[in-house]
Amino acid sequence: MALDGGLGEALPGLTVTSKVPVTVRMDLRERPDQAVERAVYFCAAELLTNVAKHSGADSAELTATAADGRVRLTVGDDGRGGAKLGVGTGLTGLAERLAAVDGVLRVDRPPGGPTVITAELPARL
Ligand SMILES: Nc1ncnc2c1ncn2[C@@H]1O[C@H](COP(=O)(O)OP(=O)(O)OP(=O)(O)O)[C@@H](O)[C@H]1O
Numbered sequence: 001m002a003l004d005g006g007l008g009e010a011l012p013g014l015t016v017t018s019k020v021p022v023t024v025r026m027d028l029r030e031r032p033d034q035a036v037e038r039a040v041y042f043c044a045a046e047l048l049t050n051v052a053k054h055s056g057a058d059s060a061e062l063t064a065t066a067a068d069g070r071v072r073l074t075v076g077d078d079g080r081g082g083a084k085l086g087v088g089t090g091l092t093g094l095a096e097r098l099a100a101v102d103g104v105l106r107v108d109r110p111p112g113g114p115t116v117i118t119a120e121l122p123a124r125l
């Protein structure tokens with residue numbers, strides 16, 4: 001499956017077909033638990049889908065770090081902004097899924113953009 005080689009192999013694959021070009025930055029110093037990797041991968045897929053569907057952005061950036069027992073995923077875009085929880089099932093689903101593994105979802109969305117969404121969670125359950 002896509003995560004056999006870890007997030008370092010899987011995350012760039014998610015951006016290949018994106019219609020908004022995505023710059024990927026990764027600093028993965030440790031391999032998180034499988035359930036954590038799956039949650040991060042799920043978040044990345046939804047956030048990139050949202051960028052393509054809603055942002056109208058020219059470019060986006062995905063950053064993933066794993067160090068000191070914490071994993072952080074950030075997806076930002078230079079689009080129109082306006083991301084909000086509680087409208088669709090996507091972001092709400094991410095917040096719930098992250099909460100189940102002691103994680104949090106932060107939505108930073110100044111009016112008019114840009115949008116930056118961060119998922120942060122412990123590397124080990
Ligand atoms: N990157 C983004 N740029 C601009 N608006 C966004 C972005 N991401 C989300 N939004 C806005 O936030 C709303 C909620 O996103 P969410 O993913 O929860 O729902 P959705 O994408 O509309 O539907 P679903 O994910 O259930 O298919 C979206 O409808 C959209 O208006």
Ligand SMILES: [Mg+2]
Pocket residue numbers: 046049050088089090091
């Ligand atoms: Mg969505």
